[in-house]
Amino acid sequence: MSCGVPGMEDAGCLFLFGYNPNTSHPIVARRVVRAKEKGAKIIVADPRFIETARIADIYMPLKNGSNVAFLNSFAYSIIDQGLVDEEFVRDHTTGYEDFVKVVERYAPERTKDITGIDPAMMNEAARMYATAEPSSIICWGMGVCQQVQNVEAVHTCAAIACITHQIGKPNSGVAPVRGQNNVQGACDMGALPNFFPGYQSVTNPEVREKFAKAWNIPVDKLSDHVGYKVSDIGHLVEDGKVHAFVNMGEDPLQTEPDAANLKRQLEGLDLFVCLDIFMTQTCAEADVILPATSWGEHEGVFTACDRTFQYFSAAVPPKGECRHDWQIISDLSTRMGYPMHYENTKEIWDKECRELWPGAYGATYEKMAGLGHAQWPIPTLDHPGSPDLFLGGKFSTPDRRARLIAHDFVYPTEMPDEKYPLVLCSVREVGHYSCRSMTGNCEQLTDLADEPGYAHIAPADAKARGIEHDDLIWVYSRRGKIITRAFVDDRINEGAIYMTYQWWIGKTNDLMLHHVDSRSHTPEDKYCACQVERIDDQMWAEEHCQELYMALKERLFKKADRQYVDSDELGVPTELDEADVTPDPQPATA
Amino acid sequence: MGSKFVIADPRLCVGCHSCMAACLVKHFVPGDVPMARLNVVSIGNGMTTPIVCHHCEDAPCAAACPTTALYHDGDRVAVDISRCIGCRSCVIACPFGAVEIVSRQSTARLRDVKLNPVEESYVIKCDRCVDRENGPACIEACTSHALRLVSDADFRQTVAAKHAKTVESPQSVL
Amino acid sequence: MSRFIAINPNRCVACGTCRAECSEGHRKAGLQSEPRLALYESRDVVASLTCHHCAGAPCVKVCPVNAIQHCKDGCVRVDEHQCIGCKLCAVTCPFGAIHMAGTPVSGVAGMEYHVPTFPASTDPLIRWQIGVITAAVKCDLCAYDHGHPHCVDACITNALRLVEDPDDGDEIERKRVVSGYKSIAMLENFDPREDDPEAARFDDSAEGGK
Numbered sequence: 016m017s018c019g020v021p022g023m024e025d026a027g028c029l030f031l032f033g034y035n036p037n038t039s040h041p042i043v044a045r046r047v048v049r050a051k052e053k054g055a056k057i058i059v060a061d062p063r064f065i066e067t068a069r070i071a072d073i074y075m076p077l078k079n080g081s082n083v084a085f086l087n088s089f090a091y092s093i094i095d096q097g098l099v100d101e102e103f104v105r106d107h108t109t110g111y112e113d114f115v116k117v118v119e120r121y122a123p124e125r126t127k128d129i130t131g132i133d134p135a136m137m138n139e140a141a142r143m144y145a146t147a148e149p150s151s152i153i154c155w156g157m158g159v160c161q162q163v164q165n166v167e168a169v170h171t172c173a174a175i176a177c178i179t180h181q182i183g184k185p186n187s188g189v190a191p192v193r194g195q196n197n198v199q200g201a202c203d204m205g206a207l208p209n210f211f212p213g214y215q216s217v218t219n220p221e222v223r224e225k226f227a228k229a230w231n232i233p234v235d236k237l238s239d240h241v242g243y244k245v246s247d248i249g250h251l252v253e254d255g256k257v258h259a260f261v262n263m264g265e266d267p268l269q270t271e272p273d274a275a276n277l278k279r280q281l282e283g284l285d286l287f288v289c290l291d292i293f294m295t296q297t298c299a300e301a302d303v304i305l306p307a308t309s310w311g312e313h314e315g316v317f318t319a320c321d322r323t324f325q326y327f328s329a330a331v332p333p334k335g336e337c338r339h340d341w342q343i344i345s346d347l348s349t350r351m352g353y354p355m356h357y358e359n360t361k362e363i364w365d366k367e368c369r370e371l372w373p374g375a376y377g378a379t380y381e382k383m384a385g386l387g388h389a390q391w392p393i394p395t396l397d398h399p400g401s402p403d404l405f406l407g408g409k410f411s412t413p414d415r416r417a418r419l420i421a422h423d424f425v426y427p428t429e430m431p432d433e434k435y436p437l438v439l440c441s442v443r444e445v446g447h448y449s450c451r452s453m454t455g456n457c458e459q460l461t462d463l464a465d466e467p468g469y470a471h472i473a474p475a476d477a478k479a480r481g482i483e484h485d486d487l488i489w490v491y492s493r494r495g496k497i498i499t500r501a502f503v504d505d506r507i508n509e510g511a512i513y514m515t516y517q518w519w520i521g522k523t524n525d526l527m528l529h530h531v532d533s534r535s536h537t538p539e540d541k542y543c544a545c546q547v548e549r550i551d552d553q554m555w556a557e558e559h560c561q562e563l564y565m566a567l568k569e570r571l572f573k574k575a576d577r578q579y580v581d582s583d584e585l586g587v588p589t590e591l592d593e594a595d596v597t598p599d600p601q602p603a604t605a
Numbered sequence: 606m607g608s609k610f611v612i613a614d615p616r617l618c619v620g621c622h623s624c625m626a627a628c629l630v631k632h633f634v635p636g637d638v639p640m641a642r643l644n645v646v647s648i649g650n651g652m653t654t655p656i657v658c659h660h661c662e663d664a665p666c667a668a669a670c671p672t673t674a675l676y677h678d679g680d681r682v683a684v685d686i687s688r689c690i691g692c693r694s695c696v697i698a699c700p701f702g703a704v705e706i707v708s709r710q711s712t713a714r715l716r717d718v719k720l721n722p723v724e725e726s727y728v729i730k731c732d733r734c735v736d737r738e739n740g741p742a743c744i745e746a747c748t749s750h751a752l753r754l755v756s757d758a759d760f761r762q763t764v765a766a767k768h769a770k771t772v773e774s775p776q777s778v779l
Numbered sequence: 780m781s782r783f784i785a786i787n788p789n790r791c792v793a794c795g796t797c798r799a800e801c802s803e804g805h806r807k808a809g810l811q812s813e814p815r816l817a818l819y820e821s822r823d824v825v826a827s828l829t830c831h832h833c834a835g836a837p838c839v840k841v842c843p844v845n846a847i848q849h850c851k852d853g854c855v856r857v858d859e860h861q862c863i864g865c866k867l868c869a870v871t872c873p874f875g876a877i878h879m880a881g882t883p884v885s886g887v888a889g890m891e892y893h894v895p896t897f898p899a900s901t902d903p904l905i906r907w908q909i910g911v912i913t914a915a916v917k918c919d920l921c922a923y924d925h926g927h928p929h930c931v932d933a934c935i936t937n938a939l940r941l942v943e944d945p946d947d948g949d950e951i952e953r954k955r956v957v958s959g960y961k962s963i964a965m966l967e968n969f970d971p972r973e974d975d976p977e978a979a980r981f982d983d984s985a986e987g988g989k
Binding site for chain 3: 462
């Protein structure tokens with residue numbers, strides 16, 4: 016984010032583009048409510064009439080999968096109404112002429128059938144956004160990223176902020192609100208195939224020299240090209256390019272699209288290691304599980320979506336054989352030939368982050384103690400941190416200018432047809448989190464919301480299929496078929512249904528298409544085609560659902576139970592079923 | 606159609622509370638609650654005024670009432686005290702503070718059998734004295750001509766008068 | 780005097796924290812873990828709704844075993860142990876604030892998982908489960924914690940508030956004073972007597988003045 020989360024309530028306009036803070040970030044939703052009460056204008060563009068739409072000044076009923084067409088029209092409208100800050104464009108950007116060449120073909124009158132937005136409304140919204148004082152912020156999340164045109168939409172959002180000079184000043188700019196804790200931190204620390212910590216590129220020779228020196232290894236040990244992306248793991252295994260996979264705390268068999276196919280692909284691994292705190296569907300397939308510690312059992316630093324480092328400490332000590340991630344990694348590394356040892360997380364933070372990432376040097380543990388924080392860039396010890404980026408219009412490109420890039424619109428990959436007439440879009444819900452490895456094992460939360468979860472469906476689509484609220488239904492696509500519950504919802508647009516990707520039985524990802532965008536390889540989780548059908552025998556459906564759920568829980572429990580088998584007894588049958596015991600290729604050495 | 610209601614002029618009110626007394630007396634009958642439906646308040650600068658129900662055309666109290674104890678009846682918001690459950694939605698909804706709820710324990714009887722005591726609640730709101738021969742008791746009792754009944758006709762009259770006044774002075778229409 | 784929890788729907792972000800806090804607090808106190816607030820979501824309004832603790836509450840009147848009582852601190856409470864689950868209170872409540880809930884038998888006596896007797900889409904007032912003793916569950920203003928409602932503190936946008944004593948409280952007085960003050964401005968340019976100074980008052984009966 017180019018601004019800070021607290022500052023959002025002081026902006027003059029918040030433009031939520033396919034972003035639903037109420038389910039993704041209630042704390043940000045709180046800021047939106049406060050911004051509204053402080054007099055800010057709220058624009059919501061979303062296919063659904065989300066909670067924020069109720070308090071919005073303009074609600075734009077965006078059609079699913081039309082992002083780039085919409086954004087191009089929005090930009091067109093800004094230019095057409097003379098709302099471009101020409102001075103800012105001249106002094107702080109490049110590429111405006113080429114940008115206009117693309118965007119000028121997207122007059123709102125021409126795109127209204129694709130976007131569903133009336134030209135008058137597009138103009139009104141563009142004016143509201145462009146002229147808001149003191150600043151505007153465009154907020155987005157997976158609504159932008161999990162589409163076939165991901166990076167293209169991001170480019171256009173950034174360009175819109177630039178041409179209106181709604182960036183480069185306090186509480187303004189672009190706010191891609193990260194979906195997970197600690198995805199921002201993972202990116203910051205270079206858990207990416209193209210970056211070292213601090214977004215320093217792996218392809219840059221000077222950078223490689225610096226890291227090789229710091230890590231005391233010959234520079235040719237460091238890869239000089241961009242690595243693989245985790246969303247491609249299935250194909251990489253299938254193509255024989257990846258043979259071993261160490262999976263840390265992810266549950267791709269729950270969260271990746273076309274999950275059943277991914278499971279089949281991962282069976283091709285020679286070695287599959289999982290670090291996790293609960294037995295998940297993914298861990299159940301692993302060759303080796305290394306039990307890790309949860310957030311309450313270890314300390315470290317999280318980065319919030321607005322670049323704020325925050326230190327957190329352990330509440331309870333680890334149990335049993337569970338070890339901290341950094342201890343496991345150090346141990347693995349040492350055994351694989353590169354000795355690695357740290358006394359504590361502070362040593363890691365100081366050595367691997369602060370010393371190697373100039374922008375984080377001022378973020379000391381002292382500064383972050385208690386409820387303290389450090390918002391990067393924070394290059395020196397006495398630097399106060401940076402809530403806002405690009406102040407004065409200075410961007411992080413080599414020439415310090417923002418590059419304005421526009422793209423032509425492309426339709427989503429799998430459009431609805433006669434057989435699968437509804438758009439399936441995967442979303443979030445507040446009551447549970449992501450793959451539910453944590454929240455699904457929490458009694459209090461499963462009491463409030465449990466399997467199979469819901470598919471939100473418009474009243475007309477439900478009525479046409481004889482579906483009533485809370486009915487159990489089949490949802491199916493070209494990939495598979497699952498059972499879930501119908502939530503008949505008058506806020507949903509006709510022709511689309513929305514399911515959370517978190518349910519193990521009502522598993523959206525058994526239906527989603529695995530197609531990634533060309534640049535970042537993010538899956539197209541917001542758009543594929545499906546059909547919905549009411550199950551005639553509702554009582555059978557209720558029992559079936561429970562049977563599936565209990566069978567899964569039992570299977571995972573049995574897998575977890577195996578972990579307690581004494582190593583001396585490996586290979587000796589226990590009271591578990593034969594089918595659960597995978598024969599070891601070699602007998603264990605005592 | 607619009608509504609008719611009693612308005613008070615703070616510039617004339619002397620704070621004698623006669624209106625409140627008259628209202629209470631009017632409601633001092635079996636099946637009703639002997640309480641004033643209007644309340645005199647002090648608004649600073651030595652001024653006072655009674656607060657009365659406006660019988661709003663789109664009354665929030667009637668909209669909020671779950672049992673239609675408050676309901677629209679022509680040009681007023683009427684009260685059926687027997688339907689009140691004392692939920693106080695109307696009290697919160699009214700922006701003027703013109704509605705109140707009172708409750709008391711009553712003992713129901715079935716012939717000679719005394720049943721368990723129950724809490725009964727009553728919504729206290731102006732009914733505009735539609736059942737009173739001389740109209741609103743408060744207006745009759747007011748000692749300083751501060752209260753009057755107004756209706757659509759009055760507003761129309763005033764608007765017409767304002768239009769007339771406006772066109773008389775040419776500067777305002779240029 | 781009575782108290783209840785009211786909401787400002789414009790602040791509600793449907794995060795469900797109030798429900799989670801309610802459920803957990805009551806569970807810990809050995810009561811039903813069914814949340815006593817219901818989250819209503821529609822295009823027009825999103826809000827958490829709960830019991831009004833009505834002064835003349837119909838649920839109190841209708842209970843055949845006197846399990847629901849007016850309490851001294853202004854709350855209407857259900858004694859969950861006394862309740863026989865007849866549902867009359869849930870039927871009569873005009874706000875739908877009473878939820879019928881019971882502890883499922885799954886996990887007890889060899890029953891592995893919860894198999895419902897009726898599909899979930901059956902209306903809650905008609906639905907029942909074999910072996911489950913249903914009780915009327917409703918807001919008790921957190922009686923287990925000195926009547927200090929947890930949901931109000933938990934709400935992340937301060938959408939919920941505890942309304943105390945509206946019958947003769949400061950809130951009504953404040954509203955009256957403000958509207959009285961405003962009425963001066965109201966009357967500045969409104970004086971129907973201007974045209975007819977003799978017509979000091981108007982009659983409620985039929986045409987025109989006295």
